[in-house]
Amino acid sequence: MRRSLYEDLVDWYHLLDARENHAEEVEVYDALLEEAVDGPYRTFLELGAGAGNNGYYFRQRRACTLTDLSAAMLELSRAQNPDCEHVVGDMRTMRLGREFDAVLVHDAVVYMLSEEDLRRAADTAFVHTRPGGAALFTPDIIRDTFREFHEDDASDDEEGRGMRYIAWVTDPDPEDSTYRVDYAFLLRDKSGIRPVHETHEEGLFSRATWVRILVEAGFEVELRARPLDGVDEGHAYCPEVFLCRRPRA
Numbered sequence: 001m002r003r004s005l006y007e008d009l010v011d012w013y014h015l016l017d018a019r020e021n022h023a024e025e026v027e028v029y030d031a032l033l034e035e036a037v038d039g040p041y042r043t044f045l046e047l048g049a050g051a052g053n054n055g056y057y058f059r060q061r062r063a064c065t066l067t068d069l070s071a072a073m074l075e076l077s078r079a080q081n082p083d084c085e086h087v088v089g090d091m092r093t094m095r096l097g098r099e100f101d102a103v104l105v106h107d108a109v110v111y112m113l114s115e116e117d118l119r120r121a122a123d124t125a126f127v128h129t130r131p132g133g134a135a136l137f138t139p140d141i142i143r144d145t146f147r148e149f150h151e152d153d154a155s156d157d158e159e160g161r162g163m164r165y166i167a168w169v170t171d172p173d174p175e176d177s178t179y180r181v182d183y184a185f186l187l188r189d190k191s192g193i194r195p196v197h198e199t200h201e202e203g204l205f206s207r208a209t210w211v212r213i214l215v216e217a218g219f220e221v222e223l224r225a226r227p228l229d230g231v232d233e234g235h236a237y238c239p240e241v242f243l244c245r246r247p248r249a
């Protein structure tokens with residue numbers, strides 16, 4: 001599915017998600033991976049790395065390969081992470097033919113809409129994790145703690161562009177494996193103000209389903225606390241992350 005946010009609107013992406021928002025989160029994720037990896041932790045792969053905001057902090061410690069479905073998003077990443085390898089690829093199907101010490105599947109995993117999608121992403125992470133290595137999955141939202149909410153924000157850059165936005169999270173059909181995010185943006189630049197509305201369908205799975213799929217992929221799975229400092233009250237973000245070890249043969 002084509003999403004304008006990651007194609008036509010990439011020039012505005014820094015106003016939606018500033019790199020600095022990722023610094024503390026990466027501290028925690030890198031420490032979890034370091035703890036879980038058995039042996040050296042040098043190479044790092046991210047599936048769905050987008051603008052490379054996590055990658056920017058990981059690359060200061062690890063040799064990073066950053067992958068994403070959108071070539072336009074990877075261009076943003078290339079600009080801020082010129083020393084990283086970048087590969088366009090779908091996390092459900094991509095095969096690099098190499099293994100890494102650690103693999104991160106961050107918020108992009110929300111675009112896995114069915115158990116089959118999630119299983120394919122888990123398999124991709126597994127085949128790219130070396131025996132003794134670790135993978136970390138950090139879905140934004142899981143079924144167990146889901147509730148409808150909205151968040152909004154405002155940001156401006158030094159070139160005089162501004163974004164005001166609301167993300168409205170609802171679950172029109174509680175029986176299926178998805179929820180819906182309606183993004184409404186007001187984008188302001190020299191030419192005036194432009195409204196954009198875009199709906200994203202995102203995957204909703206229970207904690208038990210997550211664990212089952214990750215175990216079936218071959219991982220040993222542990223739930224650990226997710227850093228949620230700075231997130232607005234009233235959110236429904238998943239309070240945990242899934243820390244996975246690939247056993248040695």
Ligand SMILES: C[S@@+](CC[C@H](N)C(=O)[O-])C[C@H]1O[C@@H](n2cnc3c(N)ncnc32)[C@H](O)[C@@H]1O
Pocket residue numbers: 006022047048049050051052053054055067068069070073089090091092106107108109111
């Ligand atoms: C919110 S952005 C990720 C931002 C990223 N965490 C960062 O640090 O900048 C979500 C990304 O998921 C990517 N995406 C969506 N479906 C995907 C798939 N099937 N495989 C890989 N990437 C995917 C989109 O192209 C988009 O760049």
